[in-house]
Amino acid sequence: MKTTPPRPIDYRPVTGEHMAVRLCSLRKVHGRGAGAVTALDGIDHDFPAGTFTAVMGPSGSGKSTLMHCAAGLERPTAGTVVLGSRDLGTMSERQLTLLRRDHVGFVFQDFHLIPALSVAANVELPLRLAGRRPDAHRLDDLLSRVGLHDRRRHRPGQLSGGQRQRVALARALITRPEVVFADEPTGALDRASGREVLALLRAAVDDLGATVVMVTHDPQAAAWADEVLLLADGRLVDQLTGPDTTTAETIAARLAALGA
Ligand SMILES: Nc1ncnc2c1ncn2[C@@H]1O[C@H](COP(=O)(O)OP(=O)(O)OP(=O)(O)O)[C@@H](O)[C@H]1O
Numbered sequence: 454m455k456t457t458p459p460r461p462i463d464y465r466p467v468t469g470e471h472m473a474v475r476l477c478s479l480r481k482v483h484g485r486g487a488g489a490v491t492a493l494d495g496i497d498h499d500f501p502a503g504t505f506t507a508v509m510g511p512s513g514s515g516k517s518t519l520m521h522c523a524a525g526l527e528r529p530t531a532g533t534v535v536l537g538s539r540d541l542g543t544m545s546e547r548q549l550t551l552l553r554r555d556h557v558g559f560v561f562q563d564f565h566l567i568p569a570l571s572v573a574a575n576v577e578l579p580l581r582l583a584g585r586r587p588d589a590h591r592l593d594d595l596l597s598r599v600g601l602h603d604r605r606r607h608r609p610g611q612l613s614g615g616q617r618q619r620v621a622l623a624r625a626l627i628t629r630p631e632v633v634f635a636d637e638p639t640g641a642l643d644r645a646s647g648r649e650v651l652a653l654l655r656a657a658v659d660d661l662g663a664t665v666v667m668v669t670h671d672p673q674a675a676a677w678a679d680e681v682l683l684l685a686d687g688r689l690v691d692q693l694t695g696p697d698t699t700t701a702e703t704i705a706a707r708l709a710a711l712g713a
């Protein structure tokens with residue numbers, strides 16, 4: 454009989470667990486000379502597969518830059534990003550483009566759907582671009598999970614903001630990516646629609662084994678995550694883990710302590 458302890462209920466990182474993304478001594482300096490801005494100033498962090506992480510911090514603290522470097526959208530000035538088993542620093546631009554298409558899911562504040570395509574076609578698009586056969590079962594399952602199966606033939610323009618973001622989430626999940634990056638996914642939504650999107654991000658992690666990294670300014674949104682990272686001036690200054698500390702109240706208090 455196995456004697457290892459059961460997996461902790463709050464999905465805290467377990468040593469030796471598979472890491473979806475590893476950041477090591479990550480630095481990013483924009484520009485050069487007197488006008489140079491240090492956006493990331495030595496970030497070390499591992500994102501365990503199958504967990505939900507929120508990234509918070511004052512405006513300009515480096516949240517988007519961290520996400521862009523981790524997703525292979527921007528090249529760091531120094532340090533390494535390992536996504537799955539791939540060291541992004543060793544990859545060409547072409548390889549990074551394919552990596553983003555095939556192994557990373559993105560959810561943006563303003564949805565980025567294609568207006569001329571139906572809901573179903575938007576969700577399938579990453580698979581079609583990759584020349585992969587759209588899996589009808591997976592498509593049906595994801596559309597049902599996000600509550601839009603009966604809207605599959607509609608265009609994005611016929612949907613509410615919350616519904617559009619649910620399409621974007623299904624699209625981000627269709628390729629079974631190593632990680633889904635979401636930059637302010639609830640920023641353009643009302644509270645109720647935002648809660649639906651957050652519940653679906655949570656369910657993607659709990660039910661589908663997805664890994665989610667979400668940038669947000671909202672402590673109530675961050676409270677859905679397993680772990681909350683707080684950035685200030687390009688540094689990781691605080692890390693909250695576990696159901697007792699990842700509450701909206703505690704998160705708001707720690708943010709306030711940063712002078713956010
Ligand atoms: N392309 C760029 N050129 C020069 N400076 C940049 C560039 N992109 C970001 N920066 C600077 O890097 C720092 C971090 O920016 P970043 O966008 O990562 O912050 P953020 O935490 O996402 O902020 P916000 O909450 O406002 O979105 C800021 O000082 C910003 O002005």
Ligand SMILES: [Mg+2]
Pocket residue numbers: 516517518
């Ligand atoms: Mg930002």
